[in-house]
Amino acid sequence: MHTLDLVMRQDQDYFPIPIEIASLLPDQLNHRRVSEGVEVVVFSEDNDRYFIARDICPHMGAPLAQARLCRKTGTLQCRWHGYIYDSGTGEMKENPNDKLFTKIKTAFQSYNPLSTPKYRIKRLSYEAAEGKIFVRRGAANET
Amino acid sequence: MKHKFQVIEEQEITLANAVGAYLDCEHYVFLHGGIMPEMFAEKLEGRRITYRQGLRWGFLRSAHIFTTEYFPPGHFRTFDLKSSPKWMPSLHHVVKMVIDVRYTKHPERDTTLMQFDVELDMPFWLWPFRRILQGIMERMHYKKDQEDIEMIQRRAKIFGPHNISSYLAEGQFLLFKDDYVRHFGASARHSTDSPATSAARLL
Ligand code: FES
Ligand SMILES: [Fe+2]
Numbered sequence: 001m002h003t004l005d006l007v008m009r010q011d012q013d014y015f016p017i018p019i020e021i022a023s024l025l026p027d028q029l030n031h032r033r034v035s036e037g038v039e040v041v042v043f044s045e046d047n048d049r050y051f052i053a054r055d056i057c058p059h060m061g062a063p064l065a066q067a068r069l070c071r072k073t074g075t076l077q078c079r080w081h082g083y084i085y086d087s088g089t090g091e092m093k094e095n096p097n098d099k100l101f102t103k104i105k106t107a108f109q110s111y112n113p114l115s116t117p118k119y120r121i122k123r124l125s126y127e128a129a130e131g132k133i134f135v136r137r138g139a140a141n142e143t
Numbered sequence: 144m145k146h147k148f149q150v151i152e153e154q155e156i157t158l159a160n161a162v163g164a165y166l167d168c169e170h171y172v173f174l175h176g177g178i179m180p181e182m183f184a185e186k187l188e189g190r191r192i193t194y195r196q197g198l199r200w201g202f203l204r205s206a207h208i209f210t211t212e213y214f215p216p217g218h219f220r221t222f223d224l225k226s227s228p229k230w231m232p233s234l235h236h237v238v239k240m241v242i243d244v245r246y247t248k249h250p251e252r253d254t255t256l257m258q259f260d261v262e263l264d265m266p267f268w269l270w271p272f273r274r275i276l277q278g279i280m281e282r283m284h285y286k287k288d289q290e291d292i293e294m295i296q297r298r299a300k301i302f303g304p305h306n307i308s309s310y311l312a313e314g315q316f317l318l319f320k321d322d323y324v325r326h327f328g329a330s331a332r333h334s335t336d337s338p339a340t341s342a343a344r345l346l
Binding site for chain 2: 095107
């Protein structure tokens with residue numbers, strides 16, 4: 001798709017501020033503003049694909065820009081509670097606190113591990129053209 | 144010889160959030176990893192929890208065991224600090240510490256008053272260093288509070304300052320959650336959205 005086409009569609013379909021591909025640092029989370037009050041995190045995967053998500057952890061809203069990205073394990077670890085997400089699918093893989101607090105978690109009647117929601121970082125879809133990434137507005141879509 | 148000091152601070156967060164964050168133990172070693180890189184809950188007795196905690200003092204690392212007791216709705220007392228293992232040289236062999244953190248609602252505003260009281264019982268030869276010790280403890284406490292407040296304020300900005308649904312959510316582990324719900328559950332009646340749902344809506 002040509003940039004001009006995208007520009008024409010930008011208002012309704014895309015956030016107004018594109019991400020310059022050349023500005024992205026490899027192997028790390030990049031933090032970008034794509035519109036007034038809308039921030040995203042982005043990192044490049046293999047084959048010119050990008051992982052883009054709102055800068056909000058689905059657990060309690062911590063900035064994902066402060067998460068730790070590990071390419072080796074393919075994970076993103078949030079800074080607030082340390083929840084570990086799959087950096088490909090965005091699905092939550094592990095709550096490391098289950099180990100740190102095993103002894104007492106189970107001692108509280110209020111604890112019900114089966115009721116933990118399936119947190120998931122939703123990937124935003126995008127179009128890349130002429131060195132820019134245009135992030136799609138609206139409900140999160142799978143790329 | 145006893146050295147006591149106190150810090151009182153107004154925090155721009157609601158009381159329910161301040162207490163919720165303290166009871167939300169899942170963040171301790173992650174958000175506060177710079178000062179407490181390790182922490183394991185060892186024992187629960189009534190409202191007392193015994194922890195084993197690794198600490199960083201600059202380049203030095205140490206570990207200690209301590210007990211924190213919760214007095215609902217917003218008072219936490221930490222005491223019985225010991226080094227771990229016992230033979231390890233530590234200040235805890237010679238200084239007895241009792242730390243009280245109390246959160247109360249500001250009488251006029253929708254903010255929280257945090258009161259930090261410390262009592263150090265130390266031998267006379269440590270007395271000249273009491274202010275240094277006080278400074279270290281105040282700085283650590285301040286750093287930890289700032290890390291909490293930054294996150295709580297951000298969440299408040301996204302989901303609303305009174306939204307404590309993430310603490311009340313069924314799947315969310317919280318220390319003494321029944322007490323928390325009893326004292327603060329009513330304040331959340333108007334904000335039953337789960338943060339995950341609200342976040343999804345934002346997208
Ligand atoms: S806010 Fe991200 S793990 Fe809790
Ligand atoms: Fe904290």
